[in-house]
Amino acid sequence: MSSSLVTLSLRDNGLRGNLTDGVLYLSACGFQGSIPPSFSNLTHLTSLNLSANKIESELQSTLSNLQHLIHLDLSYNKLEGPLPNNITGFSNLTSLMLYRNLLNGTIASWCLSLPSLIDLDLSENQFSGHISAISSYSLERLSLSHNKLKGNIPEAIFSLVNLTKLDLSSNNLSGSVNFPLFSKLQNLGRLNLSQNNQLSLNLKSNVNNSFSRLWSLDLSSMDLTEFPKIIRKSRVPNWLHEASSSLYELDLSHNLLTQSLHQFSWNQLLGYLDLSFNSITGGFSPSVCNANAIEILNLSHNKLTGTIPQCLANSSSLQVLDLQLNKLHSTLPCTFAKDCQLRTLDFNGNQLLEGFLPESLSNCIYLEVLDLGNNQIKDVFPHWLQTLPELKVLVLQANKLYGPIAGLKTKHGFRSLVIFYVSSNNFSGPIPKAYIKKFEAMKNVVLDSNGQYMEISTLQSENMYSDFVTTTTKAITMKMDKIRNDFVSIDLSQNRFEGEIPNAIGELHSLRGLNFSHNRLIGRIPQSMGNLRNLESLDLSSNMLTGGIPTELSNLNFLQVLKLSNNHLVGEIPQGKQFSTREEGFGFGWKPVAIGYGCGMVSGVGMGCCVLLIGKPQWLVRMVGGQLNKKVKRKTRTRSNENGSRMN
Template sequence: MFNLVKLTGLCLSSGNWSGSLHFPQNLEASNVTHKFTKLVSLQLLRIDLTNFSKIWWEFPKLEALELSENKLEGKVPKWIHDMHSLEYLKLPHNHLSSIGQFPWYQLQYLDLSFNFLTDDNISFICKTSLEIVNLSHNKFRGTIPHCLANLSKLVVLDLQMNKLHGNLPSIFPRDLVTLNLNGNQLGGHLPKSLSDCTYLMDLNLGDNQIEDAFPHWLQSLQGLEILVLRSNKLYGPILSLKTKDMFPNVIIFDISSNNFSGQLPEAYIKSFQAMKIVVGALVQSRFYYIQGGYSYIPSNVYLSYDDSVTKTMKGLRSNFERIPNVLVSIDLSSNRFEGEIPDDIGELSELISLNLSHNNLNGHIPNSLGNLTSLESLDLSSNMLTGIIPAELVNLNSLEVLNLSNNRLEGSVP
């Protein structure tokens, strides 16, 4: 393999082989260098690498380095920092503890997710031209730097599942497609400048300590597909605004475990066009995973960022490391909503999960829920619903979980 002098791309993965990969130990770095002078992409995946020194060679043209799902420890080594041609670096699912120095001004893609990084300051990313940043599932502390607003090329910022605290920055880069800050200790208000991020597709601020009213101004984001505000300190009614085309492309709407009150947001429910089957459509939209960013490298390597989400589905909390476009769901549970369930929910025929539990809802269960033939999970428990269970619910052939407990229902079960 080391005699392939014209090699531009090399990907080695554990596959079905046994044992680990052994690089030649008797070759000086200079001897290896001239053999790999044209290498543009190097991917070593799941091969039990424990030490960076095993691949401590010079790659003068290397643009992409991926060492995912190994056992690398300690700091990101200096020889990686010194590769001036490097634009894409992926080191997720390792045991790294520190980033070390970070002078890569030309880096475009950085993925250090699922490590044990504990650095107090992540402002180093402000000195780069990064387009995709994934530092999720680490132990980063400190605050989110305000200098992020100057990253004009930033498309993906994923800082979920860290220990970041303080208030959210007042301004975010306008070209953001994905902003995932789920699972930190962030507080303050929701920055209205997010409405200027016209390309925003995935906004996940769940499991923080944000205290504010519902952000009606987000409805101007026509491309928004995922809105997660779960488990914060949000409060007040969600007003029924008259504006057309509110959240027309949203497929995941999760505002559970807050302190919202008043009527269910019927105006928004009516506007969720992406949750409906288009009448007269000849072909169903193709299946795909939601991706906030991707890159092609000259050696035909495709590096993608897959959006992820944590959701309560079918009574269980599940982590989706990739989000299929069929994961259509509404979760308004554990708030203080009152009044009746609107009939319009029955028009959201693409829904696979509907959770309205732990509120103060009253009145009957709408017969229109029987139209939700894709529904796999329906939870209306812990409300004050009355009357009978509609016979139309027997049409829900995809249903796997049904919870109607702790209500005031009567009559027979269909």
């Protein structure tokens, strides 16, 4: 590296391949601090990759001494401050990757004027100001997303005729731009202008079919009512019907579209479609069956009516079908394909869906999330769902399901389940002890400090669909926009379950939330509940439980909400640890159940209120992640996918 180099140790790093004097690849090695000035002595270096480390401080202008450098990747670090303005080298640089740092200030002009530059990614920083003139006419991929850039889209962008990818999303861009200008970019394959709600797109109705290679388009969260004539009336843009038949990915979610779904043209090559969070009306037209390559279909949060087309259930490509919170009626599709690829099926909140649960759902062996809550489905518990080896989330709440939850016919029943919501039905009989013993995933979920969520993407898409779930009790409706992989919860409330709480519940060590309230449960609170060391919310209210509060519950260090009201509990309240916490700001306290009883005793009178609120529930803080207004986030980057052309 320099004449002063004494020791260079790269052992135990899994390095392979031939050593050269032109390439230095030290990605994800855990390096900290700043880039040593001595790096500028590596004058023969052609490729420098220090990505995914913990490199701090400002970017040093001395790197421009590397005159032969072709590739420079410093992404996924902690670089901060503005880019240096006095860089004059890098004339051979073709790839500059600085995304996911803490860089700020305006984008230095040299970044946008390098003569050989092909790939420039400055996304996910804190750059501000206007986008300056761009003169790197060799650019093929340009990403400036997730910054604080403002002002107009510069006219010079429409002269970058080699562009295959342009991503300006999640900024503060404003002004008006004629959308047909993008058709000048004949090679453009991916265009993302989303989440720039001050940017007005002037879409002329006479757009010709000039987007010959456009296959990915994201105009979500842009307040599209600013579109003249068409969008001002809040309609799906007519130009889409004239767009290229090669369109694979389309996201118009979180806008103000109101046109009938019958007017939508279903592309045979369409693989990802998100029209969620609009006010689209009407039902499905027969042409939806032409979209036989669709993998992710999200039409949730609209005003759709009519029935669910059988062809969607017959699809062998569909992975996500999200129709929640519409006004669909009739019954569920009768049959699901034998080669079903579904991973998420969400019909929650249509309220008019009725009938039986089709047993052919068991064909969907890859199903991870099944949410049919808040409908009018009338059936017994679908025990046959336990054959689905990947099922993690089962939501059947607020329907007309009845009878006992019983029957184990497989050795590993519901082994992957981590969310089990069947509240507000007419289930009866005992708490399903046999199932609880088989909830293997609830026993050993590893706490995820990195905050990973249940998400699905297609191979070719940068967008990711995030599963979410809504649970409703008499007290609160809680929406989790994204479900963390380590979120574990059971809700059997507001049914007619009877008998005792099984001791086996104490084996579900990963439980964060447990709700057995508003049933007919008797007996004592099991001491085994003291083993639920991750429990944050426990609701056993409105039952007929007797005896005392087990002292073992005082060992639940994460417990934030405890509801035991309207039971027949007696004896002293346990002391110590969580039960002795006094946090005035969080409404701690035991309310006496009747006059004459103090805060240290619980009466046997069932009419009393016995609610302990120790702190703000962390499953409302840690478990509920991400954006409240948008369910789709970007896929974690891999260099092999980072290009503007469509993958084959």
